Amino acid sequence: MKWTQEAEAAIKKVPFFVRKRVKTRVEEEAAEAGVDVVTLKEVNRTRARFLNKMEDEVAGFQVEACFGDGGCPRQACGSRGLQEKVKAHLEDEDILGFLRERVKGKLKFHHELRVAFADCPNACSQPQIRDICIIGAMVPETSETPCTQCGACVTACAEEAVTLSDTGPVLDMERCLVCGRCVAVCKPGTLVGLRRGYRVLLGGRLGRHPRLAMEVPGIFDEEAAFDIVRYCVAFYKARSTGGERFSRLFTEADFHEVVLRFRDRSLTAVGSSRAAG
Structure with a gap:
C-alpha cells in the first residue's frame, strides 16, 4: 500500500518496538475503509486507537526477524524453521497468560518477552538489544580444492580475517x-x-539501564539453539514474579550457567563434526 510522505514521517515517530505493529494496523484499517493511499489522517486515527487500547495489543512475546529467508543477500544460515519452532513454543508456554497472572495492573509492551533473529552478523533486526538473540553463522574452512589466488575472499572480508599465502587462504x-x-x-x-x-x-535491552546481550561461546545447530531458548523461557517463568523482563533477571552468574550447560553442544567444540545445514 502506498503512503504519503507525511504519513511515512509520522509512523517513524512511533517507538521502534511497536512501529511494525502500528504500521500493519494502519494498513489493515485503511484497507477496510477502502483507502488506497495512507495519509496522515489514517496514521493519527489508528495510532490513537492503538495507544488507548494498548493492553489489548500486548501479545506476551515478540519474535522479530530481518530480511532473512525473504531475500537477505548476505544470509549465513537461514532461521525460518527455528523462528516457527520458537513461536510455537512461546505460544504453548502461554506467555500472555503467564504475564496476566503475574503483573499487577495493565499489561504494557515492556512486559513482553522479546526474541530476535538475524541471518547474518549485520543484524538488521537489532537482536543484541533483545532478551534472546539468534544470529545465523557459517564457519569458513579450507578444502583440498586448489586456490587460484584470485583474492576475492580477502576483498570480501570486512574484518580482515582472510589473507593469502602461497598455498591459499589463511x-x-x-x-x-x-x-x-x-x-x-x-x-x-x-x-x-x-x-x-x-x-x-x-539478556540485551534498552531503557534507562541498557545492556548489550551476552554471547554464549560457540556456534549451535538448530536443535541446540532451540534448547537454549527453551531453557531461557523456563528460567524466565521461574524467576519473573511481577512481570520483570528476562534481561532484568538474567545475571552474569546465570549466563555462565548457560555457558557451562551448553558448551559441549557447540559446532565449534573440540571434536564436533555436526552441521546445521
Missing part, C-alpha cells in the same frame, strides 16, 4: 565473525562452509 578465526562472505565469493571452492548454525546472545 583464516584468522579471532577476527572472523562467521558471516560466510568469503565462502560465498570463493568460486573454486577452496573455502567451504560445512558448519552452519547460530550464535546465541542473551
Whole structure:
C-alpha cells in the first residue's frame, strides 16, 4: 500500500518496538475503509486507537526477524524453521497468560518477552538489544580444492580475517565473525562452509539501564539453539514474579550457567563434526 510522505514521517515517530505493529494496523484499517493511499489522517486515527487500547495489543512475546529467508543477500544460515519452532513454543508456554497472572495492573509492551533473529552478523533486526538473540553463522574452512589466488575472499572480508599465502587462504578465526562472505565469493571452492548454525546472545535491552546481550561461546545447530531458548523461557517463568523482563533477571552468574550447560553442544567444540545445514 502506498503512503504519503507525511504519513511515512509520522509512523517513524512511533517507538521502534511497536512501529511494525502500528504500521500493519494502519494498513489493515485503511484497507477496510477502502483507502488506497495512507495519509496522515489514517496514521493519527489508528495510532490513537492503538495507544488507548494498548493492553489489548500486548501479545506476551515478540519474535522479530530481518530480511532473512525473504531475500537477505548476505544470509549465513537461514532461521525460518527455528523462528516457527520458537513461536510455537512461546505460544504453548502461554506467555500472555503467564504475564496476566503475574503483573499487577495493565499489561504494557515492556512486559513482553522479546526474541530476535538475524541471518547474518549485520543484524538488521537489532537482536543484541533483545532478551534472546539468534544470529545465523557459517564457519569458513579450507578444502583440498586448489586456490587460484584470485583474492576475492580477502576483498570480501570486512574484518580482515582472510589473507593469502602461497598455498591459499589463511583464516584468522579471532577476527572472523562467521558471516560466510568469503565462502560465498570463493568460486573454486577452496573455502567451504560445512558448519552452519547460530550464535546465541542473551539478556540485551534498552531503557534507562541498557545492556548489550551476552554471547554464549560457540556456534549451535538448530536443535541446540532451540534448547537454549527453551531453557531461557523456563528460567524466565521461574524467576519473573511481577512481570520483570528476562534481561532484568538474567545475571552474569546465570549466563555462565548457560555457558557451562551448553558448551559441549557447540559446532565449534573440540571434536564436533555436526552441521546445521
